Amino acid sequence: KQEVTQIPAALSVPxxxxxxLNCSFTDSAIYNLQWFRQDPGKxxxxxxxxxxxxxxxxxxxxxxxxDKSSGRSTLYIAASQPGDxxxxxxxxxxxxxxxxxxxxxxxxxxx
Amino acid sequence: xxxxxQTPSNKVTEKGKYVELRCDPISGHTALYWYRQSLGQGPxxxxxxxxxxxxxxxxxxxxxxxAVRPEGSVSTLKIQRxxxxxxxxxxxxxxxxxxxxxxxxxxxxxxx
Numbered sequence: 001k002q003e004v005t006q007i008p009a010a011l012s013v014p015x016x017x018x019x020x021l022n023c024s025f026t027d028s029a030i031y032n033l034q035w036f037r038q039d040p041g042k043x044x045x046x047x048x049x050x051x052x053x054x055x056x057x058x059x060x061x062x063x064x065x066x067d068k069s070s071g072r073s074t075l076y077i078a079a080s081q082p083g084d085x086x087x088x089x090x091x092x093x094x095x096x097x098x099x100x101x102x103x104x105x106x107x108x109x110x111x
Numbered sequence: 112x113x114x115x116x117q118t119p120s121n122k123v124t125e126k127g128k129y130v131e132l133r134c135d136p137i138s139g140h141t142a143l144y145w146y147r148q149s150l151g152q153g154p155x156x157x158x159x160x161x162x163x164x165x166x167x168x169x170x171x172x173x174x175x176x177x178a179v180r181p182e183g184s185v186s187t188l189k190i191q192r193x194x195x196x197x198x199x200x201x202x203x204x205x206x207x208x209x210x211x212x213x214x215x216x217x218x219x220x221x222x223x
Binding site: 004006031032034036042043044045046049051089091093096097098099100101102103104 | 155208213214
């Protein structure tokens with residue numbers, strides 16, 4: 001059974017810092033991995049999608065990497081801003097096309 | 112439509128009542144998902160449609176929950192004899208089969 005774990009559960013950093021969020025999964029048979037952002041009381045916003053054949057994707061200050069063989073992904077946020085404060089969720093699409101989510105990392109960027 | 116639309120955005124119902132939650136996916140997306148999210152948790156899988164058929168309903172918690180997608184577009188999640196433990200945010204997402212999943216804003220269900 002696929003399980004997704006996100007570490008840390010919460011993170012507080014001063015504005016301007018570069019930071020790394022971690023996601024691990026137990027079964028490497030995945031179609032893709034997706035990072036989402038969720039603001040309080042809102043739905044999920046897709047940030048980056050990495051297909052299983054890819055190693056990384058970049059969008060602006062965000063960079064996500066995927067190491068399928070070791071079951072790991074990282075989301076790198078450069079030059080963090082208070083507006084980056086949110087919960088970040090990773091999800092893998094397993095072999096039956098289900099998205100399996102981690103519990104998220106709650107990020108606070110202090111001005 | 113431009114994005115995934117869920118209605119209603121909020122629903123308060125009395126214990127024991129029947130509710131329907133609606134999801135309008137992005138036009139052309141063949142895959143549609145329902146998830147349930149409790150406070151402080153990641154979304155929990157309920158059911159996945161590919162076209163009109165439920166490809167995987169293993170996440171439905173019991174037989175009070177049912178979902179349909181009769182024409183391969185709009186989907187309705189139906190909950191019978193609601194219980195207080197059903198209170199949560201119900202999220203819908205759509206995608207091309209292995210493409211990026213896009214989520215609606217969710218329906219907050221409160222059972223009193």
